[in-house]
Amino acid sequence: MQHLVVTYIDPDRERKCVSIADDETLPQYKVSPTIPPLVSTLKYSTIIGSSHGLLCLYVDEPKGIAVVWNLLIGKSVSVAVPNSAPFGTVVGFGVCPETMDPKIVKITHIDTWSDMDSITSIPWQVEVFTLSAGAWRSPNSSNLPRKSIHFDFGSVVTDGTLYWLATDRVNTPAGFNYYILIISFDMTSEEFREIYLPDSLAHLLEDNLSIFKLRSSLVVLESYMDDAGFEHLPDLSGVRCASSLVVYEPYAKDMIYLEISVFDSSFCVYPYTETLLLLDHPDNIIYDKGEATLQSGELGAEGF
Numbered sequence: 001m002q003h004l005v006v007t008y009i010d011p012d013r014e015r016k017c018v019s020i021a022d023d024e025t026l027p028q029y030k031v032s033p034t035i036p037p038l039v040s041t042l043k044y045s046t047i048i049g050s051s052h053g054l055l056c057l058y059v060d061e062p063k064g065i066a067v068v069w070n071l072l073i074g075k076s077v078s079v080a081v082p083n084s085a086p087f088g089t090v091v092g093f094g095v096c097p098e099t100m101d102p103k104i105v106k107i108t109h110i111d112t113w114s115d116m117d118s119i120t121s122i123p124w125q126v127e128v129f130t131l132s133a134g135a136w137r138s139p140n141s142s143n144l145p146r147k148s149i150h151f152d153f154g155s156v157v158t159d160g161t162l163y164w165l166a167t168d169r170v171n172t173p174a175g176f177n178y179y180i181l182i183i184s185f186d187m188t189s190e191e192f193r194e195i196y197l198p199d200s201l202a203h204l205l206e207d208n209l210s211i212f213k214l215r216s217s218l219v220v221l222e223s224y225m226d227d228a229g230f231e232h233l234p235d236l237s238g239v240r241c242a243s244s245l246v247v248y249e250p251y252a253k254d255m256i257y258l259e260i261s262v263f264d265s266s267f268c269v270y271p272y273t274e275t276l277l278l279l280d281h282p283d284n285i286i287y288d289k290g291e292a293t294l295q296s297g298e299l300g301a302e303g304f
Helices: none
Strands: 002-009 015-021 046-051 054-059 064-070 076-081 088-095 102-109 126-130 135-137 149-158 161-172 175-186 192-196 209-214 217-222 244-249 254-261 267-273 285-288 291-294
Touching (some): 002 046, 046 149, 046 267, 054 088, 064 088, 064 102, 076 102, 088 149, 088 161, 102 149, 149 209, 149 217, 161 209
Antiparallel strands (some): 002 267, 054 064, 064 076, 102 126, 126 135, 149 161, 161 175, 175 192, 209 217, 244 254, 285 291
Protein backbone atom coordinates (compact mmCIF):
# COMPACT_ATOMS: atom_id res chain seq x y z
CA MET A 1 0.00 0.00 0.00
CA GLN A 2 1.31 3.44 -0.97
CA HIS A 3 1.53 6.13 1.69
CA LEU A 4 2.80 9.63 2.30
CA VAL A 5 4.44 10.31 5.64
CA VAL A 6 4.33 13.88 6.87
CA THR A 7 6.48 15.11 9.74
CA TYR A 8 5.81 18.62 10.99
CA ILE A 9 5.66 21.01 13.93
CA ASP A 10 2.12 22.03 14.79
CA PRO A 11 1.07 25.56 15.89
CA ASP A 12 1.60 24.48 19.53
CA ARG A 13 5.27 23.76 18.65
CA GLU A 14 4.85 20.00 19.06
CA ARG A 15 6.53 17.55 16.66
CA LYS A 16 4.01 15.30 14.88
CA CYS A 17 4.00 12.48 12.34
CA VAL A 18 1.08 11.42 10.14
CA SER A 19 0.80 8.62 7.57
CA ILE A 20 -1.68 9.26 4.72
CA ALA A 21 -2.90 6.65 2.25
CA ASP A 22 -1.85 7.78 -1.23
CA ASP A 23 -4.97 6.67 -3.11
CA GLU A 24 -8.52 7.81 -3.89
CA THR A 25 -9.24 8.12 -0.15
CA LEU A 26 -6.71 10.93 0.26
CA PRO A 27 -6.85 12.72 2.70
CA GLN A 28 -9.51 10.87 4.71
CA TYR A 29 -7.36 7.85 5.69
CA LYS A 30 -4.75 9.27 8.08
CA VAL A 31 -2.90 7.44 10.84
CA SER A 32 -0.57 8.78 13.51
CA PRO A 33 2.02 5.98 13.86
CA THR A 34 3.47 5.08 17.23
CA ILE A 35 6.90 6.67 17.29
CA PRO A 36 9.52 4.19 18.59
CA PRO A 37 11.94 5.23 21.36
CA LEU A 38 14.95 5.45 19.04
CA VAL A 39 13.06 8.00 16.93
CA SER A 40 11.20 9.92 19.63
CA THR A 41 14.40 10.63 21.57
CA LEU A 42 16.44 11.68 18.53
CA LYS A 43 16.96 15.42 18.62
CA TYR A 44 16.63 17.77 15.60
CA SER A 45 16.80 15.03 12.97
CA THR A 46 15.92 15.15 9.27
CA ILE A 47 14.44 12.44 7.03
CA ILE A 48 17.19 11.68 4.51
CA GLY A 49 15.53 8.86 2.59
CA SER A 50 12.68 6.43 2.08
CA SER A 51 13.24 3.04 0.48
CA HIS A 52 11.23 -0.21 0.46
CA GLY A 53 9.00 0.85 3.35
CA LEU A 54 11.84 2.11 5.54
CA LEU A 55 12.48 5.70 6.57
CA CYS A 56 15.94 6.90 7.57
CA LEU A 57 16.31 9.87 9.92
CA TYR A 58 19.66 11.52 10.51
CA VAL A 59 21.21 14.06 12.87
CA ASP A 60 24.85 15.14 12.65
CA GLU A 61 25.35 16.95 15.97
CA PRO A 62 26.79 16.46 18.49
CA LYS A 63 27.60 13.15 16.79
CA GLY A 64 26.20 11.54 13.68
CA ILE A 65 23.26 9.19 14.30
CA ALA A 66 20.95 7.56 11.75
CA VAL A 67 17.74 5.71 12.64
CA VAL A 68 16.10 3.27 10.22
CA TRP A 69 12.37 2.93 10.92
CA ASN A 70 9.61 0.70 9.52
CA LEU A 71 6.38 2.59 10.20
CA LEU A 72 4.15 -0.42 9.48
CA ILE A 73 5.60 -2.74 12.11
CA GLY A 74 7.03 -0.03 14.37
CA LYS A 75 10.58 -1.42 14.50
CA SER A 76 13.70 0.73 14.36
CA VAL A 77 17.48 0.44 14.56
CA SER A 78 20.05 3.15 15.27
CA VAL A 79 23.48 3.51 13.65
CA ALA A 80 26.32 5.74 14.85
CA VAL A 81 27.71 7.60 11.84
CA PRO A 82 31.41 8.45 12.20
CA ASN A 83 32.47 11.89 10.99
CA SER A 84 35.89 13.38 10.37
CA ALA A 85 36.18 17.02 11.45
CA PRO A 86 36.85 19.46 9.85
CA PHE A 87 35.46 17.72 6.78
CA GLY A 88 31.84 17.80 5.71
CA THR A 89 29.66 14.67 5.76
CA VAL A 90 26.70 13.71 3.60
CA VAL A 91 24.67 10.57 4.20
CA GLY A 92 22.36 8.63 1.90
CA PHE A 93 20.06 5.68 2.56
CA GLY A 94 18.54 2.95 0.43
CA VAL A 95 17.81 -0.77 0.18
CA CYS A 96 19.83 -2.90 -2.23
CA PRO A 97 17.23 -4.24 -4.70
CA GLU A 98 19.07 -7.57 -5.16
CA THR A 99 19.77 -8.50 -1.54
CA MET A 100 17.06 -6.34 0.17
CA ASP A 101 19.79 -5.30 2.59
CA PRO A 102 19.38 -1.73 3.96
CA LYS A 103 22.49 0.38 3.36
CA ILE A 104 23.69 3.74 4.67
CA VAL A 105 26.31 5.49 2.54
CA LYS A 106 28.53 8.17 4.11
CA ILE A 107 30.64 10.50 1.97
CA THR A 108 33.29 12.73 3.52
CA HIS A 109 34.11 15.79 1.43
CA ILE A 110 36.01 19.07 1.76
CA ASP A 111 33.50 21.47 3.25
CA THR A 112 35.02 24.82 2.23
CA TRP A 113 36.57 25.83 -1.09
CA SER A 114 39.45 27.60 0.70
CA ASP A 115 40.68 24.21 1.99
CA MET A 116 40.53 22.56 -1.42
CA ASP A 117 44.19 23.19 -2.32
CA SER A 118 45.76 22.63 1.10
CA ILE A 119 44.15 19.23 1.75
CA THR A 120 45.78 16.47 -0.28
CA SER A 121 43.60 13.51 0.71
CA ILE A 122 40.30 12.79 2.46
CA PRO A 123 40.44 10.07 5.15
CA TRP A 124 37.76 7.42 4.90
CA GLN A 125 36.17 9.29 2.00
CA VAL A 126 33.37 6.76 1.46
CA GLU A 127 32.01 4.19 3.93
CA VAL A 128 29.04 1.84 3.62
CA PHE A 129 27.00 0.42 6.50
CA THR A 130 24.98 -2.74 5.76
CA LEU A 131 22.40 -3.92 8.25
CA SER A 132 23.24 -7.57 7.57
CA ALA A 133 26.84 -7.03 8.72
CA GLY A 134 26.07 -4.37 11.33
CA ALA A 135 29.31 -2.51 10.62
CA TRP A 136 30.91 0.10 8.38
CA ARG A 137 33.27 -0.90 5.58
CA SER A 138 34.85 0.47 2.42
CA PRO A 139 32.72 0.27 -0.75
CA ASN A 140 33.26 -2.61 -3.15
CA SER A 141 34.30 -0.14 -5.86
CA SER A 142 37.41 2.03 -5.81
CA ASN A 143 36.19 4.79 -8.19
CA LEU A 144 35.54 7.35 -5.45
CA PRO A 145 34.37 10.93 -6.12
CA ARG A 146 37.07 13.44 -6.99
CA LYS A 147 38.46 15.64 -4.21
CA SER A 148 37.23 18.79 -5.99
CA ILE A 149 33.55 17.83 -5.62
CA HIS A 150 31.48 19.44 -2.86
CA PHE A 151 28.22 17.63 -2.00
CA ASP A 152 24.79 19.04 -1.25
CA PHE A 153 23.19 17.58 1.88
CA GLY A 154 20.05 16.04 0.38
CA SER A 155 19.94 12.73 -1.50
CA VAL A 156 17.34 10.78 -3.45
CA VAL A 157 17.07 7.03 -3.99
CA THR A 158 15.17 5.53 -6.90
CA ASP A 159 15.40 2.22 -8.75
CA GLY A 160 18.34 1.01 -6.65
CA THR A 161 20.50 4.12 -7.11
CA LEU A 162 21.35 7.00 -4.77
CA TYR A 163 21.71 10.53 -6.18
CA TRP A 164 23.25 13.72 -4.76
CA LEU A 165 23.49 17.22 -6.17
CA ALA A 166 27.10 18.35 -6.08
CA THR A 167 29.33 21.22 -7.21
CA ASP A 168 32.68 20.74 -8.92
CA ARG A 169 35.48 23.30 -9.12
CA VAL A 170 37.60 23.45 -12.27
CA ASN A 171 40.82 25.46 -12.59
CA THR A 172 40.85 27.39 -15.90
CA PRO A 173 43.28 30.05 -17.28
CA ALA A 174 40.68 32.69 -16.34
CA GLY A 175 40.36 31.36 -12.80
CA PHE A 176 38.11 28.87 -11.04
CA ASN A 177 34.90 27.75 -12.70
CA TYR A 178 32.08 26.08 -10.77
CA TYR A 179 29.33 23.87 -12.13
CA ILE A 180 26.61 21.67 -10.67
CA LEU A 181 26.31 17.97 -11.48
CA ILE A 182 24.69 14.84 -10.08
CA ILE A 183 26.71 12.07 -8.41
CA SER A 184 25.08 8.64 -8.40
CA PHE A 185 25.86 5.52 -6.36
CA ASP A 186 24.61 2.10 -7.44
CA MET A 187 23.34 0.28 -4.35
CA THR A 188 24.25 -3.13 -5.82
CA SER A 189 27.63 -2.63 -7.53
CA GLU A 190 28.58 0.32 -5.26
CA GLU A 191 29.91 2.19 -8.29
CA PHE A 192 29.91 5.99 -8.45
CA ARG A 193 29.01 7.84 -11.64
CA GLU A 194 28.89 11.49 -12.69
CA ILE A 195 25.78 12.79 -14.47
CA TYR A 196 26.17 16.15 -16.19
CA LEU A 197 23.40 18.72 -16.38
CA PRO A 198 22.65 21.01 -19.35
CA ASP A 199 24.46 24.36 -19.23
CA SER A 200 21.22 26.18 -18.41
CA LEU A 201 21.17 24.34 -15.05
CA ALA A 202 24.83 23.51 -14.42
CA HIS A 203 25.89 27.13 -13.92
CA LEU A 204 23.08 28.21 -11.61
CA LEU A 205 23.59 28.83 -7.92
CA GLU A 206 23.42 25.58 -5.94
CA ASP A 207 20.58 26.95 -3.78
CA ASN A 208 18.37 27.26 -6.89
CA LEU A 209 18.34 23.52 -7.67
CA SER A 210 16.81 20.56 -5.85
CA ILE A 211 16.36 16.88 -6.70
CA PHE A 212 13.30 14.77 -5.97
CA LYS A 213 11.82 11.38 -6.78
CA LEU A 214 8.64 11.27 -8.86
CA ARG A 215 7.38 7.67 -9.14
CA SER A 216 10.51 5.94 -10.52
CA SER A 217 12.05 9.06 -12.07
CA LEU A 218 14.61 11.55 -10.83
CA VAL A 219 13.47 15.18 -11.02
CA VAL A 220 15.72 18.25 -11.04
CA LEU A 221 13.74 21.30 -9.92
CA GLU A 222 14.81 24.89 -10.54
CA SER A 223 13.40 27.61 -8.30
CA TYR A 224 14.15 31.29 -8.10
CA MET A 225 13.10 34.37 -6.16
CA ASP A 226 11.03 37.21 -7.58
CA ASP A 227 11.65 40.88 -6.80
CA ALA A 228 9.65 40.59 -3.57
CA GLY A 229 11.80 37.68 -2.34
CA PHE A 230 9.25 34.90 -2.89
CA GLU A 231 9.97 31.64 -4.68
CA HIS A 232 8.34 31.40 -8.10
CA LEU A 233 5.56 28.78 -7.81
CA PRO A 234 2.32 27.90 -9.66
CA ASP A 235 -0.62 30.11 -8.78
CA LEU A 236 -2.29 28.36 -5.85
CA SER A 237 -4.69 31.23 -5.17
CA GLY A 238 -2.89 32.33 -2.06
CA VAL A 239 -2.73 28.87 -0.46
CA ARG A 240 1.07 29.00 -0.09
CA CYS A 241 0.63 31.65 2.62
CA ALA A 242 -1.74 29.52 4.66
CA SER A 243 -0.69 27.36 7.60
CA SER A 244 -2.41 24.20 6.32
CA LEU A 245 -0.76 21.60 4.10
CA VAL A 246 -2.31 21.20 0.67
CA VAL A 247 -1.86 18.66 -2.14
CA TYR A 248 -1.96 20.26 -5.58
CA GLU A 249 -2.95 18.25 -8.69
CA PRO A 250 -1.37 20.11 -11.64
CA TYR A 251 -3.43 18.47 -14.41
CA ALA A 252 -6.86 19.03 -12.88
CA LYS A 253 -5.63 22.13 -11.02
CA ASP A 254 -7.34 20.82 -7.91
CA MET A 255 -6.21 21.40 -4.34
CA ILE A 256 -6.83 18.89 -1.56
CA TYR A 257 -6.57 20.17 1.99
CA LEU A 258 -4.90 17.67 4.32
CA GLU A 259 -6.37 19.25 7.46
CA ILE A 260 -2.87 19.48 8.92
CA SER A 261 -1.86 22.80 10.44
CA VAL A 262 1.85 23.52 10.61
CA PHE A 263 4.09 26.11 12.19
CA ASP A 264 5.81 28.14 9.46
CA SER A 265 7.41 25.77 6.88
CA SER A 266 8.41 23.11 9.39
CA PHE A 267 7.27 20.03 7.48
CA CYS A 268 8.69 17.21 5.39
CA VAL A 269 6.83 14.80 3.09
CA TYR A 270 8.12 11.44 1.86
CA PRO A 271 6.41 8.60 -0.01
CA TYR A 272 6.73 5.03 1.23
CA THR A 273 5.31 1.59 0.53
CA GLU A 274 4.39 -0.81 3.30
CA THR A 275 6.80 -3.74 3.70
CA LEU A 276 7.88 -6.18 6.41
CA LEU A 277 11.58 -5.36 6.29
CA LEU A 278 13.08 -5.45 9.83
CA LEU A 279 10.40 -7.96 10.91
CA ASP A 280 13.04 -10.59 11.78
CA HIS A 281 15.47 -8.01 13.18
CA PRO A 282 15.74 -7.18 16.90
CA ASP A 283 14.07 -3.89 17.84
CA ASN A 284 15.73 -0.87 19.49
CA ILE A 285 19.25 -2.00 18.56
CA ILE A 286 22.06 0.56 18.44
CA TYR A 287 25.09 -0.15 16.23
CA ASP A 288 28.24 1.67 17.26
CA LYS A 289 31.87 0.81 16.44
CA GLY A 290 30.97 -2.69 15.28
CA GLU A 291 28.95 -3.55 18.40
CA ALA A 292 25.16 -3.96 18.72
CA THR A 293 23.46 -3.05 22.00
CA LEU A 294 19.91 -2.48 23.18
CA GLN A 295 18.92 1.12 23.69
CA SER A 296 19.55 2.46 27.19
CA GLY A 297 18.93 6.12 27.97
CA GLU A 298 18.09 8.94 25.60
CA LEU A 299 19.84 9.98 22.41
CA GLY A 300 18.48 13.52 22.63
CA ALA A 301 15.93 15.59 24.42
CA GLU A 302 13.38 17.11 22.07
CA GLY A 303 11.66 14.67 19.73
CA PHE A 304 12.72 13.73 16.25
